Amino acid sequence: MSLSPPLFIIGIDVGSTTTDCALINYSAGNIVEHSIKTQTSPDITSGIMKAIDQVMMMKNDQQVSGQRKGKILCVIIGTTHFVNAILSFSPDLEKVAVCRLGSSANNSLPPCESFPERLKELVLGDYYKIDGGYQVDGREILPVNQDQVQQMCQSLKEKNLKNIVISGIFSPINSEQEKQVADWIREFFNHDSELKITCSNEISEMGFMQRENASILNACLKGVSRSICYAFQEAIRSKYACPFFLTQNDGTLIPPNLVTEFPIFTIQSGPTNSMKGAAFLSGVENAIVVDIGGLTTDVGVLVNGFPRLSNNNVSIGNVPTNFRVPDVYSVAMGGGSIVSFNENEENSSIQIGPKSVGFNIFTESLSYGGNTVTTTDAAVALGLLKNCEWGASPELLSQTTQRLGKRAPQIVDKIHSIVEEAIDHVKIASTNVPVLLVGGGSSLIDENRKFEGVSKIIKPKHYQCANAVGAALCDVSGRVDTVINISASGGNREKVIETVKKEATEKAIKNGAKPESVEIVDFECIPLAYIPGDSCRFLCKAVGNLDFNSISNNLEFLIEKPLTSSKREERKEQFSNEKTNQSIVNIKSYQPNISVSDKDNRKEWILTKTDIDCIEIGSGVVSSGGGGSPKQSAVLARSLLSHGKEIKIISPESIAEDAFVLPVAMMGAPLVIQEKSIVEEFLPAIESMSNFTKKKIEAIFCIEIGGSNSITPLLIAATSGLPVVDCDGMGRAYPELDMVTHFIDGCSPVPTMLLDDMNNQVLITSVNPRNPCKGLESILRPIAVQMGSMSGIILNPISKKELMQSTVHNSYSGVWSIGKGILEAHSQSLDPIQTILNSNNGDLFFSGKISDVNRKTTSGFNIGKCVISGLGKDQGKICIVEFQNEFLRAVIVKDYDPSLETIPQESIQSLAIVPNIISIVDSQTGLAIQTEELRYGFRISVLVLGGTPKFHTPKGLKTVGPTAFGYPEITDLSFIKTNEFKSIF
Template sequence: MEYRIGIDVGGTNTDAVVVDENLQLVESVKVPTTKDVSSGIFEALTRVLEKSKVDRKKIKYAMLGTTHATNAIVERKRLCKTAIIRIGRPATEAIVPLVAWPDDLVKAIGNYYYLIAGGHEFDGRQIGALDEDELRKIAAEIKGKVESIAIISVFSPVNNQHELRAQEILREELGEIPISLSHEIGSLGLIERENATILNAALVEVAKTTANSFKEALVREGITNAKVFLCQNDGTLMSIDYAIRYPILTIACGPTNSIRGAAFLSNFENAMVLDVGGTTSDVGILAQGFPRESSIAVEIGGVRTNFRMPDLISIGLGGGSIVREENGEVKIGPDSVGYRITEEALVFGGNTVTATDIAVRLGLANIGDREKVKDLPLEFAKRAYDKMQKMIEEAIDKIKTRKEPQPLILVGGGSILVGDDIDGVSEVVRPQNFGVANALGAAIAQVSGEVDRIYALNEMSREEAIGDAKKLAISEAVKAGADPASVDIVYVEDVPLAYLPGNAVRIRVKAVGNLI
């Protein structure tokens, strides 16, 4: 029997599971997430191995879904000093790079940006030649000052030649320095794509440190035969090398792990998923077994980006949310006792009224000592509970795209707070092991590759263009660690672009395969 380990870091708890080769859960644990994140991961790993007593030599895969990248951006810590090279002068000079960024974030990555001649038109024609001499001068100037480089060329999703050539020149001049290319990260929209590329470049060291410390932790526990993967935000996995190239893809992988875990536990392909943690709740959509993507620009740490992100609505309601009365009105959250719930909530002998205390007082949950909440006024508890249901109903209403009621799968340790009767929901599904759906989502995940490109149909037929995009998506999935024989195309979208000449079409393809 072979085994997999899945670990997922949430805002409150870090969950770990061991599953066997038939994807049956062997053992699970929950430990508080620590401030440095890593020690919580090690603790969860150690405890789940002790509990499961599986032969460590038979653990074949280890998956980690982590908040390291998100935390680094939010806290402005551990980010690489990054040089930004935008190819597109004079066409793109009106707005300089980093213009709408928060000052403290600009300071954290260093204010090194350069605009050089080159770039392409929206139909792939060259605006001007790439200024290669200027690039070599920039290389000499940034040598030893920066740890990472972001290259952004105008309309590179249509024609990526100048980005690739710029990378070649910088490699010749600077040797092995991490370089992020915008056509591999974002889609159309220069500023948002540039922002996503800069963030990606700034996160390279964080990804490297995270991956290496996870590998070291596994070795320390005697797990030496396992292939190691990080979770990405479309509910699939990527190899360590791929994650170090595209660390931005780990952002928001927690909620997508929960959505994949919910699909796995409930056998639903299409439904809404509500993941209730200790501090927040995320509601997302499960479409064909994978999380639905957001179609709008997403802000990360105060910066607008346009790379793929899951479509989620987050609300400040979790098991540890603090409940109080202000001016005769019940207020819930957004502040939470988080992982300190076992010390601070009333049912555990603390002095803070939390959402969990309300559920226990109303007999909806059996946690801690029920006697300790018997003095909580019943009428207040009912009002608080009604307010919680209203918050959930509003979030569900916002994420739905169809009027008819849809099934809702509940996961996460805090889902005891949710009632069975919710507006807009056809049935509430509470699967077994719902509390560790996120770590299970990591453990059972597959590997994906995605392509988002613009093709001119006056040069090839629509079928040829789709065929090319499919080939590229399959090759991306294989690069990320998928078994070539198992890769399937799970999503194809082609959108004619009427505003571009040359009969242009935007094609997006996603391929998914099993681990090698």
């Protein structure tokens, strides 16, 4: 009785310089038999086949070698080909037509506005806007219109555009409209095989601009993906009777027929493959992975065998998207890094990187007879890299050792210091953890040395090709991202959670996972503020092992030969002659553009894109975690400037004595603001308010300078021509209207108007005089919910006298200065945290890593607490930051008991509280983190900044002091700081 030949899986990772290949014995329980590195070929395919052939020849079993055509179960490939096509502006990228479904929302933000200009010109074919879209609660904004789709298709036909993105507002909540429009388009084109349709709901998560960006990138890559997948298919089928797959960004696999539909899913798979491979090779599921390559060292964290994900959305080719990828910290140090010495100091210093010899290491390094000192030379000199691994002549190795002398151990000391610092950066606890060392550059590390905070260093067998091993691990995933009204679903939270998890599990099984192997590996429930019914956003991912029985004889994965593009040479010529005039701003010397108006003889600050950058960053810092992220609004502002619009800011003093100024903002849920932007709709509303009040509006001003509402008046200014006054009504962000400074001083809150993207306007002309501001808030919130949980808001115009007496002055100047300081610190490698503190009468309250975040929605507010474990000088301490949309109180506690609802007064060692601005920022970049962005493992700093003195009056403290937010026991406020923004005029 003859035994069946063993079945093998081949994993491949194609890099820019090397192609790594691993042979996995599936029959023997996924044992790694062999691994090899080869040089990446220009055509990629021949390099892959060479790697497969070599790893197969390494098998000593002649019987297996003679029957190799039947023994490979599948080939799984990770490749950088698609991301390289975007980064290099490949002429193979296809033109894309974008069809948006919605109301007038987002009209001011056309497709590709956040793309690099050259990439936008390369891929954007045309743009169509038709009726459609959904509200956050699933209601239709407008029904889709087949006649409009027919007209669009006729235009597409005339322009020969057959690559189409369908992008609907809140399509991840309800995909029906996108599916319907796709069906109508297919019918119009008689199901033409050349027709390519990308529905945004299938590509990405919440966040309209980022989802649409990802969908456009996906669409433009479809031609490239078909060509490369067909080349892979034909090459593999010519020698091996097996299917092949590619790896996705999350480390799971995807068949080639789906890659041609969703190439964007494979674009960031490299780091995930390395981390999965490290976990598998070592058998350790909770550890830090250090992957040292030729150019960089990537450090990430494994949690239960899966990479910890970053909350920061990834940019692909400088295009913002909202994919979540492994949380990897990278430093410019690898096997090819150049080592330089500073001989001018008494004690010479060593600099490693960021420059590298790259693939020229075999000619330029000392060990190969060159004159450049590299990190690898030091490893060779100290015997960390053996001659059999390195391949250089013994004579050159001896010369390298003599030439470096005592510097070799100094270089290795520096390497260890860099790696140790990177490990500390990603750690989430003070306890010692194991480190898995992988990658071709791992020989730079002396495994016998002690690393601070590391329990042991593990360099597993086949460590050089951990990325290829990770690619070969056959996992399949299913994902869910949805918003659910728990109250409307029966009110049983646990049942809703189980439903979401079941849906993710069923998707994984549908994608080919063995049902018994599926597990939930990532789950989040995020309460949503200002949305009724206990609504939450659920994100869930399930992963399981591939069921090979479902693919063994499956021909569905085969793809047809692609048509060649006739425009390749034409497009090459077009862009080879393109002139680029992009200027790089020197942020240190940059000054705002302030000129004197001929009309009014007053100073006007004419904003540039750099000013928007500064305001965006600074407004996040003073937002105290609330107000929503200003990122998308800032993209829109930069877009308006690019299209020739002008945004002017004027000082409060320059307003005419008889003039009136209009307070404006957005009101509603931050999540909705990420899906719908309202700009032009303000123009008729401003006219309506002016007509009703019979007051001529000379300018507008910001209700709250913290968060996304700092940008809202700038957008209105760009479209209306009205200037923005350098002031606001809070000096930060607060959750309710009665907390506006001029309302605290007694200004009337009515008339007030709400407006939406359907040009609805609701004017409130009178409220209960006993408690007018609270009464107005209670009236407006339900209306805002009906308008889609977000609306524009215009408050009662105020006079110059009221503006001068009752608003926070120089708000834009202040946040601009904060943002500029942070950018300047980045450019000069200075500490951005200290920059913030110096300009805002602030203190560094605490530094650490987030160890827990608890949230719930109460009365429409996002309420919770963030637990932070101390690092550095705060090692061993615990800080609790409590929030209600904004951060309210921060305390350093002793003997913290997480089971207690409230913190006992006797355990509080240090305290910060409103009306001070409590800001949580990234410890490295100084960039603000909003309450909805807080995630486990973030390394953050808690800052306490001085707020406006206007809140330090009896009325102010009654409205926004500790008692107003549920802390009546805090009566001594002598420690509260104040700060006044300084004008740049």
